[in-house]
Amino acid sequence: MSVRVLWAGRWPAVDGHRLTGGSPPGIPPRRRQIRPKSPAASDARSLPRPLMWRSGSWPCYMIDEARTWGVDVPLVVADAGYGDATAFRLGLEERKLTYAVGISSRLTAHPGHAQPVTPAYQGIGRPPVATYPDKPTTVKELVMQAGRQAARPVSWREGSRPGKGRSGFKRMYSRFVALRIRPAGREIRQATKGAELPERWLLAEWPAIEPEPVQFWLSSLPSGMPLATLVRLAKLRWRIEHDDGVPLCGVADQG
Template sequence: MDQRWWGQAYVRGLLLDGRRKSVEPMAARLGVDGNRQALAHFITSSPWDPAHVRARLARRMHKAIGPEALIIDDTGFLEDGEASACVSRQYTGTAGRVTNCQVGVSLHLATDRAPAAVDWWLFMPASWDPTSAEADADKVARRTRCQIPARAGHVEKWQLALDMIDETRSWGIDVPLVVADAGYGDAAAFRLGPEERDLPCAVGVSGRHTAHPADARPVQPPYAGTGRPPKVRYPEPARTMKDLAVAAGKAFARPVSWREGSRPGRCRSGFKRMYSRFVALRVRPAGRGIRKAADDPELPERWLLAEWQTGETEPTSKIGRPGFER
């Protein structure tokens, strides 16, 4: 009962006007209900499973916004000192560099107008996992002080994302399309995940990854009749995604306008529409982790979408990276 009361007080503290959302200033805004120690205890020692709250949130937001996509992302929380769990020197887009921070992997239901975060997990770097070869003794020693359960260990971000997709679907949430940037799309195991779950997906990939053109066909190398027969393989080496898009040529790019932006313009709504040019190719992704049917030597076909902005000499990675769509 006490935890329920302080939960309500904490939410009221978040909603009241005030810039800082940490416990001490929130307690001051709450007046007679602002017991700083009790609020801090609520935050650090809440005993219930948050999945039930997240499930109710997901169902409510699914009904409210009618999501068109499920977006996977991560956010860095800049931290220092020894009191916060899973802080490590790692890259975060929040700062645009490697720094001391926590990283949270999140799942959002979204339309082009309304996103809603409905699931989020804290990423544990390998240095915090006592079973990892990269374990750091000082960080492992801080696990108890940070109240990290003994069973919690390092899991790659892409695997956390797949686990969250499974959790969200278990709540009865329909997933129309999975979307993620190259931080996840570069992992072949992540790209395989939605396919195994029969979910459509569009993910970013770095231009350095390789593929064969869609019309490429594997061949059986000559066999002299001694030893193990050589495996069926593609006669030409795979090319990078960037090279395939460049080979198609700028003339192959098509203009696409997809939604209104935030800048003023001459459109009917008063805002400019988002616009760019894209090359769309059918390719056969290659490299490690790519699976093909046991009875079919051909690699599976996928769409490669590469943004090629007007005035640029090659596809760009500044706004839209090359991506796969199933």
């Protein structure tokens, strides 16, 4: 597992114990181990490594250690191997870090407009608590319910194939659906104060030639974020994988 920082158009690796591909200002260019300063990082480091992977603590610890080097973390991008891990996303939120992570189609959520309802008290036992009346559905089902008509065309970067554009290369283009949702699950419920689950962005790529969405992302970016910006930031992860050819976790600049 490696954490990469987008710096000067490149993704040098910062995994807590090594740094390759060049050094951003203030980061040591050689192998070294730095004691994490945050309590969260210290707690994560005390866990057995397998438990770190299951709990999502290990990648968060690595980000903590990069931050002790003075690395700014305006946005975290990662593939579905990390995005599906509720503990990883909650760890980012505890650190007040914004993210745009890949997720699988099986992740469950409520629509953004869903509201918890408190059943009438019958006067016996404990008063009921507010809950969502409908069961959560998968993110794929939510996008399918929105329908193909909800998809909008977006071009987010230049590709590698020759084209007629100003740069001489074709631009990457597809259709995307963006919905406000409330991710569900026991861990999220336990971490949420109050009955209302937090809203997040669900972004789905739905090419015109495909019968259903082909890729999904979950993001904590602000609710007013334009679709084109959502797509551009979510797609930053491709640049990390393109460098090494393996799934990674990255820290990116929103600018």
